[in-house]
Amino acid sequence: MISYAVVIPTLVRDTLADCLAALAAARGPRPDEIVLVDDRPSPAPGADDAMQHALSVLGDLRDRTTVMNGGGHGPAAARNTGLRAVTAPWVAFLDDDVQVGPHWCAQLLRDLEEASPDTAGVQGVITVPLPGGRRPTDWERGSAGLARARWTTADMAYRTEVLKQAGGFDARFPRPFREDADLALRLLDAGWRIRRGHRTTLHPLRPASRWASLEQQRGNADDALMCRLHGPDWWDKAVAPRGRIRRHAAITAAGAAACLLGATGHRRAASACALGWAAGTAEFARARIVPGPRTRHEVATVLATSVAIPPAATWHRLAGAWRHRHAPAWPETTR
Secondary structure (H helix, E strand, O other): OOOEEEEEEEOOOOHHHHHHHHHHHOOOOOOOEEEEEEOOOOOOOOHHHHHHHHHHOOHHHHHHEEEEEOOOOOHHHHHHHHHHHOOOOEEEEEOOOOEEOOOHHHHHHHHHHOOOOOEEEEEEEEEOOOOOOOOOOHHHHHHHHHHHOOOOOOEEEEEHHHHHHOOOOOOOOOOOOOHHHHHHHHHHHOOOEEEEEEEEEEOOOOOOOOOHHHHHHHHHHHHHHHHHHHOOOHHHHHOOOOOOHHHHHHHHHHHHHHHHHHHOOOHHHHHHHHHHHHHHHHHHHHHHHOOOOOOHHHHHHHHHHHHHHHHHHHHHHHHHHHHOOOOOOOOOOOO
16 A cells, blocks of 8 residues: 655644644544645744644644644745655645645555656645625635646645655745746656546635735745746646736836826826826726626725736835746756
């Protein structure tokens, strides 16, 4: 029987206990090892109590569980920390806000047994339940996209030795964004296969700040790193949506030009640029508002963030391109 380990990077959020409880309750062969990587830079007061509470739900799996310190360097580095401690031939990565299905352990073993010798990884099937009785918000629709994402480490199993030979995840990706696609592309370029399995994992929607979509724009810096490492066609290789960065850049340029031209007395040209900025911003806001519940709070949130997102996205993309302008490619993965 194939043995496997589970690695979970965590900030010890409230979701961790539910994640571990679902893993403990899942039917099938149990993991040989569970590695929790505490990636908080420094634990907050009472945070250790939160970790102990989460560990208490593991039952007899507690004796197989190791807690390691990640140092707050991001999920990619945290997974590498966990990977170094794994001795099982397969390692399954889970996020700390998912809940594996009731037969996950048995389904995972089936996925691993069916993996051909040239298969490096097997992805789980992620489901994101949307609220019933109303249309989802802009944030909820974006979160639901995880169900369609390729190679997401919300539930992803890899051959341990293949991952170690590849150098693990690239810690230059500091956020839970694109580091999974980068690793997968490196393995695919080396001739390995990655396929979708049968096991199912739930990713519940969690409450988010009304400014969460603005904070997400930091990921544009990671897109710049992906372009540097995998070329401008990486979007096609990863079958990833391109997003609106070009439109955001155009809207931002129009707004900046309107301000500059207005300040230098070129009123007619400034008005034309301001009209372009307003039209682009309105189109962006409309595209986000129309599919949603259109409550007062949702409309106000989308309007405010639709004004702020284009310049934020443009800034992070330019900053990322500058920061990673000399980034060397990852050493070639060999088989």
